[in-house]
Amino acid sequence: SARHFVPPAFVAGLVGGALLAPFSRTARxxxxxxxxxxxxxxxxxxxxxxxxxxxxxxxVLPAVFAAVHVGYGAGFLGGLVKFARRWRAADR
Structure with missing residues (x-):
């Protein structure tokens, strides 16, 4: 389902935005x-x-939502990185 990709996109946006914000007013x-x-x-x-x-x-609810969304998103992205090696090895 598309909703499962929202937390990883949110985390990627947070990290990407934090990296680009110092260099671009639009990104900021x-x-x-x-x-x-x-x-x-x-x-x-x-x-x-x-x-x-x-x-x-x-x-406490906003902090709980932040923990769940950032945790889910970071875990999803971390899993993509971790399992990318296995996927590449399986393709060989």
Missing amino acids: RLWLAGIVAWLAGALGVSVRIAAREGWRHLP
Whole structure:
């Protein structure tokens, strides 16, 4: 499913944007826009969940979402790098 590629794309965008931002105003603006869009989505969903499950959860939900998305994305990308060697060896 396409939704499984969103966290790796997010992590790649974070890293790529951080590397390019010092050199390009456009890259910096796109990088910041991506972060702001993610924050807006995370806060919006956090408020919806907190309204349903209890407001005591609101302070930690954005951090939980960040940990899940960055962890999933970094793990996915790390797996691509790790298993690329095996795929290349299998093609030989």
